[in-house]
Amino acid sequence: MDSYVIKKDRVNRTVLKPGGGFFKQLIQYKYLLIMLIPVLAYYIIFSYLPMFGVVLAFKNYNYADGIFKSPWVGLKNFEFFFQSGSALLVTRNTFLYNIAFIFVNLILQLVVSIGISEIGNKYIKKVSQTFMLFPYFISWVVVSIFCYNLFSMDYGLVNTFRAMMGLGKVNIYAEAGAWKYILVMLNAWKGVGYGSIIYLAAITGIDTSYYEAAKIDGANAFQRIRHITIPSIVPSIITVVLLNLGSAFRGNFGMFYPLVGNNGLLFNATDVIDTFTYRALMNQNDFGMSSAVGLYQSLLCFIFIMLANGIVKKIDSDSSLF
Amino acid sequence: MSVMKRFISTMLLGVLCIFVLVGCGDGSNIEKNGNITQLKMILIGDTPSRYEEIYGKLNEMLREDIGAEVSVEYIPYSAKTDKYPLLFSSNENFDIVFTGNWLDYNSNASKNSFYELTEDFIAENAPKTYETVPKSAWKQATVNGKIYMIPNTALEYEDYIYIVRGDFRKKLGLDELKTAEDFEAYLTGLAQKYPEITPITDLNAIAYIWSTNADENYRENFGGYRNGIMYAWDDNTGTPIYNNMTDRYERYIYKVRDFVDKGVIPADLVSNKSVANMFENGVAGTYVANLETAVNKYKTWSKAHPEWELELCDFSGDKPMKANSYINNGLSINRNSKNPEKAMQFIELLRNDERYFNLTWYGVEGEDWEDKGDGVIHAIPDEKGDYFDLGCNWGWKNQSMLKVRDDELPFKLDTMEKWVTNTYENPAANFVADDSNVKNELAALSSATTQYAQPLQYGMIEKSEIPAALQEMRSQVTKAGIEKILSDFDKQIKEFLAE
Numbered sequence: 001m002d003s004y005v006i007k008k009d010r011v012n013r014t015v016l017k018p019g020g021g022f023f024k025q026l027i028q029y030k031y032l033l034i035m036l037i038p039v040l041a042y043y044i045i046f047s048y049l050p051m052f053g054v055v056l057a058f059k060n061y062n063y064a065d066g067i068f069k070s071p072w073v074g075l076k077n078f079e080f081f082f083q084s085g086s087a088l089l090v091t092r093n094t095f096l097y098n099i100a101f102i103f104v105n106l107i108l109q110l111v112v113s114i115g116i117s118e119i120g121n122k123y124i125k126k127v128s129q130t131f132m133l134f135p136y137f138i139s140w141v142v143v144s145i146f147c148y149n150l151f152s153m154d155y156g157l158v159n160t161f162r163a164m165m166g167l168g169k170v171n172i173y174a175e176a177g178a179w180k181y182i183l184v185m186l187n188a189w190k191g192v193g194y195g196s197i198i199y200l201a202a203i204t205g206i207d208t209s210y211y212e213a214a215k216i217d218g219a220n221a222f223q224r225i226r227h228i229t230i231p232s233i234v235p236s237i238i239t240v241v242l243l244n245l246g247s248a249f250r251g252n253f254g255m256f257y258p259l260v261g262n263n264g265l266l267f268n269a270t271d272v273i274d275t276f277t278y279r280a281l282m283n284q285n286d287f288g289m290s291s292a293v294g295l296y297q298s299l300l301c302f303i304f305i306m307l308a309n310g311i312v313k314k315i316d317s318d319s320s321l322f
Numbered sequence: 323m324s325v326m327k328r329f330i331s332t333m334l335l336g337v338l339c340i341f342v343l344v345g346c347g348d349g350s351n352i353e354k355n356g357n358i359t360q361l362k363m364i365l366i367g368d369t370p371s372r373y374e375e376i377y378g379k380l381n382e383m384l385r386e387d388i389g390a391e392v393s394v395e396y397i398p399y400s401a402k403t404d405k406y407p408l409l410f411s412s413n414e415n416f417d418i419v420f421t422g423n424w425l426d427y428n429s430n431a432s433k434n435s436f437y438e439l440t441e442d443f444i445a446e447n448a449p450k451t452y453e454t455v456p457k458s459a460w461k462q463a464t465v466n467g468k469i470y471m472i473p474n475t476a477l478e479y480e481d482y483i484y485i486v487r488g489d490f491r492k493k494l495g496l497d498e499l500k501t502a503e504d505f506e507a508y509l510t511g512l513a514q515k516y517p518e519i520t521p522i523t524d525l526n527a528i529a530y531i532w533s534t535n536a537d538e539n540y541r542e543n544f545g546g547y548r549n550g551i552m553y554a555w556d557d558n559t560g561t562p563i564y565n566n567m568t569d570r571y572e573r574y575i576y577k578v579r580d581f582v583d584k585g586v587i588p589a590d591l592v593s594n595k596s597v598a599n600m601f602e603n604g605v606a607g608t609y610v611a612n613l614e615t616a617v618n619k620y621k622t623w624s625k626a627h628p629e630w631e632l633e634l635c636d637f638s639g640d641k642p643m644k645a646n647s648y649i650n651n652g653l654s655i656n657r658n659s660k661n662p663e664k665a666m667q668f669i670e671l672l673r674n675d676e677r678y679f680n681l682t683w684y685g686v687e688g689e690d691w692e693d694k695g696d697g698v699i700h701a702i703p704d705e706k707g708d709y710f711d712l713g714c715n716w717g718w719k720n721q722s723m724l725k726v727r728d729d730e731l732p733f734k735l736d737t738m739e740k741w742v743t744n745t746y747e748n749p750a751a752n753f754v755a756d757d758s759n760v761k762n763e764l765a766a767l768s769s770a771t772t773q774y775a776q777p778l779q780y781g782m783i784e785k786s787e788i789p790a791a792l793q794e795m796r797s798q799v800t801k802a803g804i805e806k807i808l809s810d811f812d813k814q815i816k817e818f819l820a821e
Contacts, residue, residue: 063413065434084770152588153589171782173590262592267772280766284768
């Protein structure tokens with residue numbers, strides 16, 4: 001530990017900081033640094049290098065001139081998006097769906113992970129966890145076929161049931177309002193098992209002596225959850241939520257498109273930026289215009305994550321992402 | 323020891339990374355091997371089972387004739403919207419590529435994807451092609467004043483042919499289906515008596531029979547689905563008309579809703595993803611396709627399900643027909659090809675040399691077919707009963723080289739003859755607009771039509787609410803800029819016709 005020195009950080013706390021010069025540290029942490037290489041390579045190749053491609057959003061791209069030599073067109077590629085009059089609607093839909101997904105999933109994931117951690121029987125614990133995880137591995141396309149079998153007008157389970165009860169059949173594929181709930185529900189069904197793993201891991205990391213002390217003091221199960229479990233996993237919750245908020249303006253195309261498809265009656269309630277763009281541009285194959293929408297989303301996401309992180313930092317600086 | 327292990331695993335990881343990076347690099351396939359030039363051709367569809375054999379034989383001839391060898395890479399149909407465009411944007415190495423207006427020929431050509439074919443280049447490397455391909459075909463293949471495609475030159479029609487279930491028709495007590503009225507009786511009869519069968523799932527066919535074909539003033543050859551919108555030209559004034567604004571469209575909307583109410587079409591068809599296989603699985607009453615496909619499917623399914631007593635129907639009546647445009651299928655040379663001359667010479671052989679054409683269209687002589695003289699052949703099935711089919715040879719389809727099978731269905735020959743003698747020529751039929759000035763409007767329109775027109779077209783709106791929904795749709799497409807699009811296209815059509 002000779003290379004560590006005691007220093008004061010910017011809020012005047014005493015901390016251990018690595019000592020020595022840059023090269024000395026480089027040698028000392030060589031294994032950690034080598035382990036970092038693949039991750040760095042991944043981000044450089046797949047995230048940083050393609051970033052120069054954003055210039056496409058301002059260009060009239062053609063294959064012969066390539067990305068950098070194609071002629072500039074200013075903001076022309078953005079026009080179609082705002083001209084359509086749907087920009088506000090789809091941006092709002094995208095954002096609200098993501099917020100709903102994040103918070104509904106969060107609450108369910110917390111309930112599930114706390115519930116599972118409280119189950120004493122190891123066998124039931126494993127089985128229930130496995131079952132929760134199943135839906136995560138089913139593709140949205142397959143889910144969309146389940147859905148059709150549930151909601152179809154002539155053969156669907158829901159309508160057959162309604163007919164049995166003497167209620168009239170409804171064409172659920174024409175009821176925009178219902179889809180807000182269907183989408184949030186399906187997303188929760190699919191994501192809860194997977195998401196709860198993180199919280200379950202955080203709960204497992206809590207020192208059991210807290211619980212023992214609480215038991216001795218006479219705290220019941222709910223009090224233990226309220227005063228020990230939840231406060232202990234708050235940092236994990238904040239990190240996960242912040243990470244998810246980072247993509248609050250990206251619609252999950254893989255989910256919305258198979259479920260809603262080209263069913264125009266549902267668009268007012270279900271159209272997100274990604275499905276809108278797909279529909280508008282699928283006939284044109286125009287790289288510039290699609291990049292423009294991508295840039296618009298990235299910009300909104302960037303602003304939003306900076307805001308969210310800033311707020312978290314104000315409240316509790318240890319929990320913020322950066 | 324553990325330090326050593328860690329070192330080795332780190333090294334291995336590094337090597338892995340390098341391999342991944344190398345994999346992204348440019349793997350050039352074109353190499354000179356002796357004096358033989360390697361050509362690479364991209365076609366659409368699945369690799370045929372006899373690929374090695376047929377192209378092996380072809381290469382034997384090709385080596386002698388022009389000192390080249392060809393290898394083919396097939397892009398599956400399902401990847402035609404993602405992998406196909408990537409061929410050009412990723413600068414992949416190939417020489418010849420299958421193209422056509424259903425593969426966005428115009429937009430790819432205007433993005434400089436293809437090698438420009440000057441008249442001198444064609445005349446020098448493919449003299450027969452230069453002579454035999456009609457002027458109008460070259461004109462269709464011209465984009466921004468330059469030719470980028472060697473179009474196919476076969477007479478094809480995209481008109482619909484219907485396969486219906488003869489067993490149901492008889493049980494319903496109907497005579498053979500000859501007209502639209504007969505067909506409607508069949509569909510509604512099915513809906514009433516056999517609720518487990520979906521009578522029809524193809525809305526385009528309904529639009530065609532009860533809207534466009536029923537319209538005396540509408541000629542199918544005027545207009546169609548292009549640049550992502552449906553439009554037609556007024557016969558008298560020559561101005562473009564947007565399909566969704568016409569009375570014809572309105573009639574169609576009411577007809578579809580009527581069918582939905584009667585149970586002929588399921589109300590949630592828009593979300594049904596298994597439409598394609600329904601007929602094959604015996605749960606749909608009608609299969610709709612073009613003549614070629616319908617006849618092929620008819621042969622296959624009749625053999626598999628003789629109890630269905632399948633019947634082929636044609637409801638086109640005596641309307642004049644539009645022949646498919648030449649640029650529906652064709653071959654182009656890659657802009658980056660290192661041997662455009664050889665590629666062109668190869669295309670010349672495919673199109674015009676009996677040996678190449680017969681091998682790729684009918685298989686090996688004596689084994690797959692016998693010549694009966696006068697352009698008639700007898701096709702010999704393999705042990706499984708299947709006939710030779712190489713797939714995706716339409717790029718070099720050439721009417722003067724095509725042969726007729728001696729066992730061809732009379733239905734196909736009769737229908738074809740009826741159409742050929744009643745083909746309507748329209749100078750603007752193959753016009754495709756340059757959309758660069760109205761891209762934004764087209765994008766807005768495309769999104770507005772899926773949102774506001776699709777529900778109408780699928781019959782999802784109650785009859786009483788149709789007028790309001792129609793009005794809403796029309797105001798939305800107007801907002802999206804349909805007028806600007808049409809006036810821009812109008813200018814271009816006039817220029818096109820003046821040329």
